[in-house]
Amino acid sequence: xxxxxxxxxxxxxxxxxxxxxxxxxxxxxxxxxxxxxxxxxxxxxxxxxxxxxxxxxxxxxxxxxxxxxxxxxxxxxxxxxxxxxxxxxxxxxxxxxxxxxxxxxxxxxxxxxxxxxxxxxxxxxxxxxxxxxxxxxxxxxxxxxxxxxxxxxxxxxxxxxxxxxxxxxxxxxxxxxxxxxxxxxxxxxxxxxxxxxxxxxxxxxxxxxxxxxxxxxxxxxxxxxxxxxxxxxxxxxxxxxxxxxxxxxxxxxxxxxxxxxxxxxxxxxxxxxxxxxxxxxxxxxxxxxxxxxxxxxxxxxxxxxxxxxxxxxxxxxxxxxxxxxxxxxxxxxxxxxxxxxxxxxxxxxxxxxxxxxxxxxxxxxxxxxxxxxxxxxxxxxxxxxxxxxxxxxxxxxxxxx
Numbered sequence: 001x002x003x004x005x006x007x008x009x010x011x012x013x014x015x016x017x018x019x020x021x022x023x024x025x026x027x028x029x030x031x032x033x034x035x036x037x038x039x040x041x042x043x044x045x046x047x048x049x050x051x052x053x054x055x056x057x058x059x060x061x062x063x064x065x066x067x068x069x070x071x072x073x074x075x076x077x078x079x080x081x082x083x084x085x086x087x088x089x090x091x092x093x094x095x096x097x098x099x100x101x102x103x104x105x106x107x108x109x110x111x112x113x114x115x116x117x118x119x120x121x122x123x124x125x126x127x128x129x130x131x132x133x134x135x136x137x138x139x140x141x142x143x144x145x146x147x148x149x150x151x152x153x154x155x156x157x158x159x160x161x162x163x164x165x166x167x168x169x170x171x172x173x174x175x176x177x178x179x180x181x182x183x184x185x186x187x188x189x190x191x192x193x194x195x196x197x198x199x200x201x202x203x204x205x206x207x208x209x210x211x212x213x214x215x216x217x218x219x220x221x222x223x224x225x226x227x228x229x230x231x232x233x234x235x236x237x238x239x240x241x242x243x244x245x246x247x248x249x250x251x252x253x254x255x256x257x258x259x260x261x262x263x264x265x266x267x268x269x270x271x272x273x274x275x276x277x278x279x280x281x282x283x284x285x286x287x288x289x290x291x292x293x294x295x296x297x298x299x300x301x302x303x304x305x306x307x308x309x310x311x312x313x314x315x316x317x318x319x320x321x322x323x324x325x326x327x328x329x330x331x332x333x334x335x336x337x338x339x340x341x342x343x344x345x346x347x348x349x350x351x352x353x354x355x356x357x358x359x360x361x362x363x364x365x366x367x368x369x370x371x372x373x374x375x376x377x378x379x380x381x382x383x384x385x386x387x388x389x390x391x392x393x394x395x396x397x398x399x400x401x
Contacts, residue, residue, distance in 0.1 A: 125180025205383035213321030225298035230261030235304035295320035323369035
């Protein structure tokens with residue numbers, strides 16, 4: 001099968017384990033399964049070459065620009081250039097399926113949204129629940145730059161672009177042969193835009209082999225781990241306040257926070273105000289290839305986010321055999337069932353503290369949940385299985401085209 005992945009993502013990277021890595025994982029596994037893949041990206045930062053069956057086309061050489069304005073223009077230009085690159089590939093190679101992997105939602109700006117060919121099946125996904133907030137900090141992270149005046153201006157421009165973005169999205173839906181959602185919750189959300197018969201739910205995957213269950217050695221402390229880009233939306237301040245309550249009963253609990261961001265200094269200040277500076281460790285940015293070691297040393301994973309379109313770090317924690325405590329928001333209830341962890345009402349510090357205390361005080365419950373979380377990751381979220389499901393969608397769509 002010849003597959004055009006247009007685009008795989010604007011920024012294609014295997015360094016972070018987040019959205020830019022999804023395209024890498026999908027095209028590599030398609031190549032491993034013997035399919036010829038033509039993938040399009042704006043910028044690619046890869047630690048190792050893609051599979052020989054994958055032909056990658058990039059618009060820009062080198063890494064993303066650190067200049068907000070330059071990078072924003074690059075993204076707009078990339079959306080336009082995809083038309084030219086896609087048509088060139090289509091004219092030179094017989095293509096069986098077009099797969100649009102890059103994020104698309106009613107509030108995302110994507111000029112490629114209307115790209116399709118009536119004679120070639122057009123697949124989109126994985127689509128997540130749309131983010132309800134897109135602050136200057138999320139914009140800066142999306143661009144790979146720092147939050148500044150330009151990102152503040154961009155925040156306002158994005159709010160103004162809601163109408164044209166919605167029009168592009170609806171045009172996308174009308175041209176799409178199959179729209180793939182990352183969770184059942186996302187599928188229910190997007191049913192308002194298209195016929196359910198053209199939709200499917202296929203989760204985002206994880207390379208389960210890169211993560212390992214924790215070593216159950218005896219130690220004096222119990223470690224809670226949080227992994228997040230440190231913005232207000234991630235709710236780490238709530239976790240610190242909950243920890244202050246938890247330590248009254250369980251003084252040997254420790255918190256490790258992996259990740260950097262604009263809220264790091266305020267969070268470190270809050271930890272000091274709460275008297276937690278000796279029991280909270282802020283690691284800063286950790287390379288994704290090294291993050292597995294921190295999961296393996298932890299006992300509980302916590303995601304107190306105020307909103308979450310998907311939750312990749314939760315999958316990593318599950319693959320690492322950790323029980324999960326997380327906010328009952330966004331896509332998280334689709335990932336964390338009651339046998340894998342405990343969900344709490346977003347923003348409720350007392351309920352968060354209670355959920356943590358339940359697991360801290362019950363080692364058997366932690367171990368059982370951790371084992372089931374690992375099993376769930378192996379049976380539902382391994383990338384090889386996810387790509388098999390995409391291949392089944394390709395083939396069924398080709399038969400009906």
